[in-house]
Amino acid sequence: MEPLFSLQNLTYRYDGGATIFQQFSFSIFPGETVLLTGPNGVGKTTLLHIISGLLDKGELHYQAFYKGNPIQLSDMRAHLSYATSETVMFSKLTGYENIECFRLLWKLDRQYVHKAEELCRLLEMEEMLALPVDQYSLGTRQKLHIAISLARPVELYLMDEPFNSLDMASRDRLAEWIQRDRQAAYLIASHVHQERFLDSRIVSLARPSGGNETEK
Template identity: 30%
Template sequence: MQPQLVVAEISKQYGSFLALAPVSFGLNAGEIALLSGPNGSGKTTLLSCLSGLIRPSTGSVSVAGYDSYHAEVEFRRRLAFVPDVPRFYVELTAWEHLRFIAMAHNVIRDFDARAENILRKLDLWEARDLFPHHYSRGMRLKLGLALALIRPFDVLLLDEPTSALDQQGIQYLLEELHRASNQGASILVSTHDPALFGDVESRRLLIRQGVFEAL
């Protein structure tokens, strides 16, 4: 079976500095992988390359057979990425962000009920009409997760998703990871949170000084 996420010899170099040595791996449908490593080891660089946020120096990434640069529109439609510091449109409220993403992915049907459920679970319902720049760091991270969860995806990339979450937010995230996995999504989570390793059935991946290995 062809993996749903295929990473082939991805690397990133800045001048003479090798931030990420060539990496190759795949994730099957329904598989969750947890990526760990010290600060500065290359976790965020790897996820940024996989998501298309930065262009790798070598290699390729594909989702369900769609290459990140040769089939960019379909690739991005099938992949969701929540960085450790999500960025938002300054002109849109939290609710407007959710509606915009739902419309962009053609999942506007039953939007109000789905969006309300997500925001209530993340304790953002009462703040839905605020602009994200009025949110705390934890609230902004929750909104980033909400924007991923309101839309369909085949692959989900999360960079330190529990770094600013309260216990309620962490519990909801774990429930959603299980749900998405059971529905066939491939999930890669970069984390320093050791609790996740006990709560989520997953592969273990490690990166040190830009060098990647599977445990």
């Protein structure tokens, strides 16, 4: 089977910083869930930022392919949804209004709204949607952020430590949802929660002196 997305010979160094990746290659297949693990500071968030085209400063070399076709990482934004570790939200607006803002921003139809609300129900925070986001707890903000990100209709989802602020029941439900979804691929940075993803591939980033080399 052809990978959905493939990154070859990635070399990356932050401006004035150390080399984080050295000739690193990684692929993810349609419908696959990959757990990205490794110690603090090894480069998990950096890799997700790179794949979503957010890092254009520093030394960056790679070849990338989406569905077999060469692609610039800055163009990957159209094909993926990235649930960053920091929640990005309009805090004076309600949950419903935030869902609607992202619908307008991404130019989506009502299907997206239905899916976002379904995810809010799954994560048991639907009753908070009528309130402004600045009244939410940290975990409730995280749930809305995840619901909005996963409702976007794409074939590749990137998630950075999505479980951190969630209660146990929500962690279980979210992990089940992700593993049931065979239509999309998920790349999830998390150095815990491997027990929730027993059937998933684990890519463990190491910290060799020269930066990460191609995953084994």
